Amino acid sequence: xxxxxxxxxxxxxxxxxxxxxxxxxxxxxxxxxxxxxxxxxxxxxxxxxxxxxxxxxxxxxxxxxxxxxxxxxxxxxxxxxxxxxxxxxxxxxxxxxxxxxxxxxxxxxxxxxxxxxxxxxxxxxxxxxxxxxxxxxxxxxxxxxxxxxxxxxxxxxxxxxxxxxxxxxxxxxxxxxxxxxxxxxxxxxxxxxxxxxxxxxxxxxxxxxxxxxxxxxxxxxxxxxxxxxxxxxxxxxxxxxxxxxxxxxxxxxxxxxxxxxxxxxxxxxxxxxxxxxxxxxxxxxxxxxxxxxxxxxxxxxxxxxxxxxxxxxxxxxxxxxxxxxxxxxxxxxxxxxxxxxxxxxxxxxxxxxxxxxxxxxxxxxxxxxxxxxxxxxxxxxxxxxxxxxxxxxxxxxxxxxxxxxxxxxxxxxxxxxxxxxxxxxxxxxxxxxxxxxxxxxxxxxxxxxxxxxxxxxxxxxxxxxxxxxxxxxxxxxxxxxxxxxxx
Numbered sequence: 001x002x003x004x005x006x007x008x009x010x011x012x013x014x015x016x017x018x019x020x021x022x023x024x025x026x027x028x029x030x031x032x033x034x035x036x037x038x039x040x041x042x043x044x045x046x047x048x049x050x051x052x053x054x055x056x057x058x059x060x061x062x063x064x065x066x067x068x069x070x071x072x073x074x075x076x077x078x079x080x081x082x083x084x085x086x087x088x089x090x091x092x093x094x095x096x097x098x099x100x101x102x103x104x105x106x107x108x109x110x111x112x113x114x115x116x117x118x119x120x121x122x123x124x125x126x127x128x129x130x131x132x133x134x135x136x137x138x139x140x141x142x143x144x145x146x147x148x149x150x151x152x153x154x155x156x157x158x159x160x161x162x163x164x165x166x167x168x169x170x171x172x173x174x175x176x177x178x179x180x181x182x183x184x185x186x187x188x189x190x191x192x193x194x195x196x197x198x199x200x201x202x203x204x205x206x207x208x209x210x211x212x213x214x215x216x217x218x219x220x221x222x223x224x225x226x227x228x229x230x231x232x233x234x235x236x237x238x239x240x241x242x243x244x245x246x247x248x249x250x251x252x253x254x255x256x257x258x259x260x261x262x263x264x265x266x267x268x269x270x271x272x273x274x275x276x277x278x279x280x281x282x283x284x285x286x287x288x289x290x291x292x293x294x295x296x297x298x299x300x301x302x303x304x305x306x307x308x309x310x311x312x313x314x315x316x317x318x319x320x321x322x323x324x325x326x327x328x329x330x331x332x333x334x335x336x337x338x339x340x341x342x343x344x345x346x347x348x349x350x351x352x353x354x355x356x357x358x359x360x361x362x363x364x365x366x367x368x369x370x371x372x373x374x375x376x377x378x379x380x381x382x383x384x385x386x387x388x389x390x391x392x393x394x395x396x397x398x399x400x401x402x403x404x405x406x407x408x409x410x411x412x413x414x415x416x417x418x419x420x421x422x423x424x425x426x427x428x429x430x431x432x433x434x435x436x437x438x439x440x441x442x443x444x445x446x447x448x449x450x451x452x453x454x455x456x457x458x459x460x461x462x463x464x465x466x467x468x469x470x471x472x473x474x475x476x477x478x479x480x481x482x483x484x485x486x487x
Contacts, residue, residue, distance in 0.1 A: 058408035063192025173247030196236035273325035296343035336362030357420020
């Protein structure tokens with residue numbers, strides 16, 4: 001007997017569906033054949049399937065078509081000693097087309113049961129794709145709820161650039177990081193930044209350990225040797241910004257002068273080194289609000305773990321993660337991301353410079369406003385090659401245009417950060433300080449809690465300064481190859 005998944009694969013090959021190639025209209029007969037197979041496997045389901053990816057230019061399998069998630073409800077239990085996770089994920093979503101099936105991203109783990117609308121659903125696995133076939137049709141604009149029960153040993157994920165993400169084990173627990181695709185290692189979802197949602201996360205761990213995540217801690221209860229933590233994130237969040245840190249942490253709770261809750265969790269080994277810098281979070285936020293506009297989230301803070309093997313910090317929403325005690329520049333960078341990257345998220349991974357160029361420029365502004373080099377002096381040192389200790393490091397920023405990285409392995413390379421920030425300084429030179437500050441604040445306000453791409457930014461700048469000619473900046477600094485001629 002041929003399985004449901006096997007029959008679908010046979011039909012897919014017979015009609016030459018090649019998911020890595022651009023979509024093209026298919027003949028009516030093969031489409032009908034595929035629909036008949038879905039009907040046979042799905043228990044009388046008619047309609048069309050959602051896509052198994054949103055065709056991101058660098059991660060074509062990331063995300064899924066046909067629906068928009070509005071809320072994730074995650075109930076997890078983790079035992080670090082056994083390295084075993086059990087989870088129930090309930091996703092509330094709205095269909096953006098008529099659906100007979102839809103995909104979720106989930107890497108590894110064992111799926112035990114799937115329901116849609118409370119009724120058992122058929123499903124199958126292929127790589128990171130969990131394909132779900134509901135009992136009945138889902139109509140366009142219909143809100144539906146899918147629940148996945150799963151368990152197993154979560155995996156780490158190796159990025160194209162060789163760095164690690166996903167479920168990263170530490171000496172006393174775990175650190176879950178998701179940029180760009182690692183969140184699919186610990187919960188099923190629509191794992192692309194273009195689909196943002198609210199989150200409620202309940203995590204149970206052995207007594208004595210803590211579980212720290214995004215947003216606000218709603219409750220903490222201990223019974224029978226285990227502690228349950230409930231976290232809530234009400235503002236929309238891209239899944240790569242979701243985090244979970246399990247281990248032994250020193251916890252600090254306070255408020256900014258404006259009453260914003262500040263929650264920091266620090267590995268005891270990093271507490272002394274972290275304390276002076278983390279104590280400046282309210283100061284950095286006051287400064288950032290003057291430059292970027294109102295802080296976009298309902299709480300703030302940081303997670304400092306002892307994880308030198310991770311090798312990078314991440315702007316996880318409302319609570320950035322650091323693999324060791326941060327310096328003030330790194331804290332400024334990750335908190336600036338709360339506006340640029342978290343509240344205003346990239347439409348695709350090609351738009352990473354809108355995250356990293358802005359956060360890098362925030363470091364320059366902090367230095368400028370606190371007695372250091374001006375942003376123009378930093379720009380000049382980068383352009384002349386005097387900023388870095390070696391000539392090779394200085395040349396790296398000119399290897400490709402910030403708005404067009406050549407591959408997935410290079411979306412976090414120096415041109416995205418440094419040359420991206422240089423684009424902003426060129427805009428500042430063109431429009432003057434007063435208008436530039438309005439652009440920084442207005443951009444964050446215009447796309448608050450949403451997504452944007454590079455074309456949105458260039459159009460926004462041009463609209464705010466209609467008398468200026470930005471063609472040379474876009475052509476030479478944003479999209480041009482090599483070091484531009486100095487204007």
